[in-house]
Amino acid sequence: MSQLCWNCRGLGNRPTIQELGNFVRAQDPSVVFLAEMLLDEARLGSIRDTLQFGHHHGVSKISHGGGLALFWKKDFHLSIESFSQNHIDVVINKGKDNAWRFTGVYGALETHFRMETWNLIHELQRKFSLPWLCGGDFNKLLKSHEKHGGRLRPYGQMEKFREVLDECNLLDLGYVGNKFTWSKNFPNGGMVWERLDRAVSTANWIDFFPATKMQTLSCVSSDHSPILILPVGFIVKSQRPWCFExxxxxxxxxxxxxxxxxxxxxxxxxxxxxxxxxxxxxxxxxxxxxxxxCNVSVELKEKRKLLQVAEREAAQGKNVEVFMQLKSEVRDLLRLEEKMWQQRSHGHWMVSGG
Structure with a gap:
């Protein structure tokens, strides 16, 4: 039972859908929360079927931006409680002794709208006393060391974020893998790295799942890295039998x-x-x-490992060219892997972007 959260920056293109499919097959999450999907709710049904989930709930985009989506497994007992352009709040196992909450969060991008996000978290906190997990793109830093490169974030903004979490009894779950979850490179070769995506929870949720880990995954189709919340550890998938590719x-x-x-x-x-x-x-x-x-899936796995190391080094100003080259190689391997999965499905399971 795990939760995948990702600001995918648009599901209307084939590489993003393919990479999302890779994450779902490799990690087998029970719940997937997506931000900035840039799609109408009507398109989500086909993507749900593509990812082989049983249910979905979408919040359609407004104009040319935004949009949220939640997918969950057919046998996963989940009920939608509330939603907006910045969140989807659900209860798992509602009415049972082991009930708990999950809220997918997409923090306002504009600084002058951030207070609305903090007010939303306060409002959600008052609704239930259940063990509570929140995950997603908060679009805010907690501490100054969560940013490398570029101008420093104002201290007051970080302090306000910390106050909101303290007042709502939410604890940061830390991370396994790369610290930074968002990056941007500039024509002059400079880069900025920030930890904008995270998971936080109440202490009684940690009591429910004391072995929880939050893992940062590497990707090439979005400037945000997905985060995987693992209450009970990592899942290892069995290998497929050989076939002609x-x-x-x-x-x-x-x-x-x-x-x-x-x-x-x-x-x-x-x-x-x-x-x-x-x-x-x-x-x-x-x-x-x-x-x-070479086996594309094995090579892709190895390249992703190298990409994680290169990403950490690039965040320290080292070997940025190597990082960009590895991102390009991973994209090429993803295109090859897509053809493999199209053949194996016999139905070309990837949906067309656009």
Whole structure:
């Protein structure tokens, strides 16, 4: 049982939907909260089906910005309590002894509207006494060390955020992985890093889930990193069985491997020779895919690990070029992986952006 929160900066394009699908398959969250989806509620049904969730609730965008969405599993007992352009508040296991709350938060981007966000958190705090978890893009720093590069944030704004959390008895859950969840690079090579996305909870929620971790994930399709809230630890997915990948046809090595096997002389009847060559092709293609073409999912996983390290170094002003190069390589691998998943679904499960 985990919760994924992400300011995805728009679900109307294929790479973002694909990367979201990767996160859902790898982490298997029970609940996904998205901010700045930039879509009307009518589009969410197809995305819900694409991600194989049972339910969803959307808050449509206003004009050209905003929009929130919540997806949850079919067998997950969740009830919507309230929502706005800045939040979706739900109760899990309502009416039972193990009931608790989750609020997906999207803090106002404009400084002069931040007080409305703080007032909203106060209002939500007064509604229930249930164990309470909040997660999302608060668009605010708690302390000065949560920013690297650029101008310092005004102390008064950070102090007000801390006061709101204290008054509502909300504790920051910390993080595993990178500290910073948002970054921006400038043409002159400079970069700014901030920790805008986080999870906070009441003490009685921590009593419910004392082993909770909040992990920062790396991504390339948004300037915000997703956060994964893990009440009971990490989930390891089993590997898929080997199969012929359509994307291999785009690489000359696949053709050469098949020709090499097929040109060999094999004794026996014609049918036995065909079966023998097919088996040999499979064996050789497995070796070739590992040694020459490489497994895209494995390479993507390794590149993401390198990207996390490079992101931390770039946040300290080191090897920014390496960080940008790795982001580009991850994007290329995501495009290759998309073709793999289109083949495996037999129905081209990715929805078209636009």
């Amino acid at each position: 359509q994307i291999w046809l785009e690489n000359r090595g696949c053709h050469d491997t098949v020709v090499e096997v097929w040109d060999r002389a094999v004794s026996g009847s014609p049918m036995a020779a065909v079966v023998s060559k097919l088996e040999a092709c499979q064996h050789k293609l497995m070796q070739w895919s590992k040694n020459s073409f």
